[in-house]
Amino acid sequence: MDVRVTLRWLAAAGVILAAWVGSSWVILTGTPTDKPTIRVAAVEHNFPRPGHQDTPDSQLKRLQVLDRLTRTAAQQGTQVIVWPELGLGFDPQVEHSAELQTLARETKAYLFIGYGLDDPRGWRNEMVVLSPEGKFLAVYGKNHNTSPGEPSIVTSGVYPVYDTPFGRLATLICNDVNYTDTSRRLALNGAQLIAVPTFEIPGITLEGVAQSVLRAVENRVVMVKADGAYAAAIIDPYGRILALRDGSPDGAAFALVADVRLGTGNTIYTGVGDWLGWLSLAGFVFFMIYKEVVKRREKMQRQA
Secondary structure, three states: OOHHHHHHHHHHHHHHHHHHHHHHHHHHHOOOOOOOEEEEEEEEOOOOOOHHHOOHHHHHHHHHHHHHHHHHHHOOOOOEEEOOOOOEOOOOOOOOHHHHHHHHHHHOOEEEEEEEEEEOOEEEEEEEEEOOOOOEEEEEEOOOOOOOOOOOOOOOOOOOOEEEOOEEEEEOOHHHHHOHHHHHHHHHOOOOEEEEEOOOOOOOHHHHHHHHHHHHHHHOOEEEEEOOOOOEEEEOOOOOEEEEEOOOOOOOOEEEEEEEEOOOOOOHHHHHOOHHHHHHHHHHHHHHHHHHHHHHHHHHHHHO
16 A cells, blocks of 8 residues: 555545535534524324225224324424324315314414325325315325335326415425435425425334435425324424434324424535435546556556
């Protein structure tokens, strides 16, 4: 090993690391204070099966539990309440609509409602937002189906953002948080808060929390993760976990509440995308080729 070359590379890496840490410190200390602070909640019903696979009787029980926990959160002044992925097995705009609209009006909160069902068009894994006035807003269809097992979602491909008196809200669904494109597109559309409804199993519950932290930092948005039974988290736009509760291994029903300042949604990453990953890949390829070139050059010099 060439000591001088090694030291040069170490020095270059040290300079880059110092610049990275320094810029991160500047970003954290420059947190804007003019963004509104809102109270949000992640509601979990603790039903072990997705809504579309459960019995008709279970749908009423689910509604009762979600209603109770939503009202509990609303009593604490919550303005945005997120329900889990596949929390219901029917379309809220078709069934039990009146009860849900009454719940939204009485709680004066924006409700993010997750549900799944098969219809003649195919599989629908969706979220719909219900405003405090009882109005259903645009539907979001999951964009990255969870494999193996989940078919493609026929309503995917749209990225609605909802204007509210206190900020711009949006949602993705479960596996979408493991991809960088979904949250970035929502942020480009102006989202300051993104709901993350999930339906997880024990053993992987904190993975979704970790991915939510990354997506929050990348796009400077709030992430509110609500699961069917396990990990719920509320994360600020700088990746700080303000509230976390994991129901593993047996699950739990609860409403996790926290105050959070909305994000700006305008990072460099949001605009340019996965450049760092591609740059890292290009660097990896470069150094592999460079190493081989150096080895061949040294071999030719020895032979000469």
